[in-house]
Amino acid sequence: MITCRTAQQCGQADFGWLQARYTFSFGHYFDPKLMGYASLRVLNQEVLAPAASFQPRIYPNVDILNLILQGEAEYRDSEGNTIRAEAGEALLLATQNGLSYSEQNLSSTTPLTRMQLWLDACTERSNERIQCLSLLPKPHTLLASPDGVQGSLQLRQQVWIHHLDLQAGELQELALNGPRAYLQSIHGTFSATGEHHDSQTLTCGDGAFIHQENRLTIQAETPLRALLIDLPL
Template sequence: MIEVRKFETLGAANHGWLDAHHHFSFANYYEPARMGWGAIRVWNDDIIAPQSGFPPHPHKDMEIITYVRKGAITHEDSMGNRGRTEAGDVQVMSAGTGVRHAEYNLEDEETRIFQIWIMPETVGAKPAWGARPFPKGDRSGSFVPLASGLGDTGALPIQTPAKVLGATLKAGSSTDYRFEPGRVGYLVGAEGKFRVNGTEVNARDGVAIRDVETLTIEALEDSELVLVDALK
């Protein structure tokens, strides 16, 4: 099954400093049919105004992955970590037993991010944070693990048996991705227009994938893709 969830059907909330769109139920957006997808609980498409951001707030027992699409995000947390993650790069936070963090756009331009929450395999783990650059050229033409709880070399570690992958495709090119049995996928394009197993998809649409062995993606325009592969 492949279900395209058009961007205009997503939950939305504009707070002035934050223009948020929710692929799944979140905060004041409640849609019983979109409570999550397998172990994936949240996928937020956020635009953060310059010199603003999320003040310190707590989380517990959740794997939180931030993919920066434009600008940069500056992270601070109660573990003493601080870091700045730029466009195309990724940060991860395992909330575990509990952590407070803040995410600020300290730039003079808007910052655009995908924030993805995946449920952990076990509760009460030790909190952790990490970030690293992922040059887009290194994922040209195929999916590369950006964050993984399955031991993928070079990926940021998360505490759940899932993968967050990225790919860039030139117009006219294609790539395949194979799912193991018992897993689901959720795909969003940060940029571009493409086909997924023959179905046309625009940037920022969501593609929910279940009971599909092989995903074939054909780029109709230059495209930047983010895919999560998780347990059902």
């Protein structure tokens, strides 16, 4: 089953310095039926105004994946560690108990646009506290995985995150490891087809819950960027 959740159905925020779209309950947006999906706790698209920042805060035990779509950001923890990431890069922060983290848009003229995911971290797993990956212009990239295969970011959870970058008319078929996944359009329009159900059409900002599908076929109608988050547990 493929159950669509359109961009218009998501939570919205506009604080001037921050504009955001929330897939699941976050901040002021609360829906008791949408508290996350399996180990995926947060899936936000956020735009920070030039020079804006998130002040230091402490997070639950999660891996935070930031996919930078526009601009450049600096991340800092309370131990003084810093890293910068820019458009075309993905950054993974393995949050630690007792540490706080801040985020700064480094440009005084350009907004910072990014996707942010939080994934519950298994306490018995460990990975590098900060990891960064530059995305190459190819149709499919394994962005993150439990064991860091194919040069992917390593997660503290049984989750596989795929990044798709397709031209109009291109097709990508992906095998899923378990009964659940979440599909998110960053931009572009495409059809998603499972093995046993009719296709669904998604466009910019739309998402879809994937249930009980072993394989998924993505057919781009326009130039497309999308994430497929494979959540077997």
